[in-house]
Amino acid sequence: MRGVSIVGIGQTPVGEHWDLSVRHMAHGAISAAMHDAGVERADALFVGNMLSGSLLDQEHLAALIADFSGLRGVEAAKVEAACASGAAALRVGCMAVSSGMHDIVIVAGVEKMTDTPSGSTTAGLATAADAEYEAAQGITFVGLNALLMQRYLYEYAAPVDAFAGFSINAHRNGANNPNAMFRRPIGLKEYVNAPMIASPINMMDSSPVCDGAAAVVLVPTEQASDFTVGHHRGAVQILASASVTDTLAVHDRRDVLFLEAAYLSSQKAYLQSGVTPDDIDFFELHDAFTIMSALSLEATGFARRGEGWRMAVDEEIGIGGRLPISTMGGLKSRGHPVGATGVYQIVETVQQLTGEAGKNQVTHARIGMAQNIGGSGATIVSHILGV
């Protein structure tokens, strides 16, 4: 099995891009990544996207984006796993390179959720849940997460502002990221006064609806030096890559407060890479809602059950803390263009590992982890990257 390295990254700022179609955003990220890698061609393009069929009346998205990005002829396919589509596409890209089928593979994540021609974004997001047993009963995706948060607060007798620190940390970091959607720091006051969306989830617990695209260029590790000669960027190796599923419907989980797929995918990733949680210098987790941050930290081995929220209270998650998370703003502040998020996480992980994270740089960052979650935990993909 060939190792896989990342030799180029690209991203568009996350925001409400009413002036850009999905193809324009994807092209922007792909061409930036190709320029960054110094490549003018590729063998394949895998696109992580969730909602183009529901909201844009556009399937066959990968071939469309390949053509629009000057890659007509390459192999192309869209990979979908709800909000984990980006990392699921990266998995496929890794397989394509690792198998020897392709040498230069581009993985892009793209999502357009605002100013769409068709459908409701709330209904679109509910397609990540079980259509027949959850969405058909009228529950929205934020509603499902509200049930989880409510249960967490009850089971662990946590204070109602237990999760404030996740949001405050994300906004503090996002303020320094030029590609983040929200660049204004917030404090406890803003958190506590935020409008309620689905109790107990308030506006500051929730990531925004937005548009964005990110891309990476993958090559075999054995060839990576060919792409980095005379080039500022050192190659980043993908040390581990693992995807695990769980039941979509929350009511079918063995334990609704334990992300079993996060536990299993992170354990696989640790085994693949020989890395332990103590070796991880920073963690790009999936803070679509603050409750997900706590559950992710607990299942991935960074906190004991019921104590994930204390890492925020104790300020362990800041840039200089024990385990920096959401270092470029996370889903909360950088934004969560759903099918693109997994690739944004990887792009930001590469930025940290190559010393390009600006004011948010984690010092001596050598090993970073990214975890992308689909639905309320039914698809969880963990990647460990290193230099």
Place this chain on the structure above:
Amino acid sequence: MRGVSIVGIGQTPVGEHWDLSVRHMAHGAISAAMHDAGVERADALFVGNMLSGSLLDQEHLAALIADFSGLRGVEAAKVEAACASGAAALRVGCMAVSSGMHDIVIVAGVEKMTDTPSGSTTAGLATAADAEYEAAQGITFVGLNALLMQRYLYEYAAPVDAFAGFSINAHRNGANNPNAMFRRPIGLKEYVNAPMIASPINMMDSSPVCDGAAAVVLVPTEQASDFTVGHHRGAVQILASASVTDTLAVHDRRDVLFLEAAYLSSQKAYLQSGVTPDDIDFFELHDAFTIMSALSLEATGFARRGEGWRMAVDEEIGIGGRLPISTMGGLKSRGHPVGATGVYQIVETVQQLTGEAGKNQVTHARIGMAQNIGGSGATIVSHILGV
């Protein structure tokens, strides 16, 4: 790179399954394939599907199907490339096995197009075309194919019933396939009298809207004998697998009557396998519309340009002919549940290669080719299988 073999196949009959949800159909095909292979577990599931977001309000489909099929925990992702989604998913399954990341991989294709809770099937199918430059102008998918057929008849001065033979052949073969949607043979009279859909495409030129699911079990060729000991099925090897893209919008093609992606993907497949068109014993082509049969035969090396239709007139495409095509009824008669079709083609190719094609058995079939087309030619995936 490890070779990949198919050790199990499964399918549901194609039809209007008003009593079955997408998960039930997928589970039926997957459990049949697993039973056929004699496996009780798998490492990963890749699902080819196009329309679950648009028509069923269900994304995150692969994790849902994995759980419902008793595979909770496996890696799972949906792969989408319009009507080529099935073969695109097979490509990913091949990469997963070939790379060494997984040993037992299930690839399923599933589509539910009738009795859906949401959206219009005609609008859904139009998402295979360019939403902004084709569909937004009001053209349907059958309309695009009608333009191609009209142009073909004009350029090559072919008679208006030039394509009848493709439809007659498909229905003749489908009559013997218990999984086919239409099992009544037709003659020239039925073809000529068929209602017009989008001139010159009539009802008999066009594949039906329908539901279905098919699945295969992949393992490394080096381990295939472990799965076939004491078992009726000999393993079928995937000798070649190639996917190539072209522009989505027909008006952007260099030559609208030449399927460049079919040419390039078949040439890659010939190169990979060392097989020539003369070695191919039968060809499961993508007869979504009869015009596509002619264009596919020409671009893949079986007929000269403008002469694909003559293969039907000259009866070269029947079971005993020079190049049997659509041997189990093809998209026209077996049916075309769009994202499932590519996997049905593979299942039928395996049936032919293992002597299980019943009355439609091609004698001494050793090498078969399957070609799955997305949109009007923007994604074309060619597979060559052999025993």
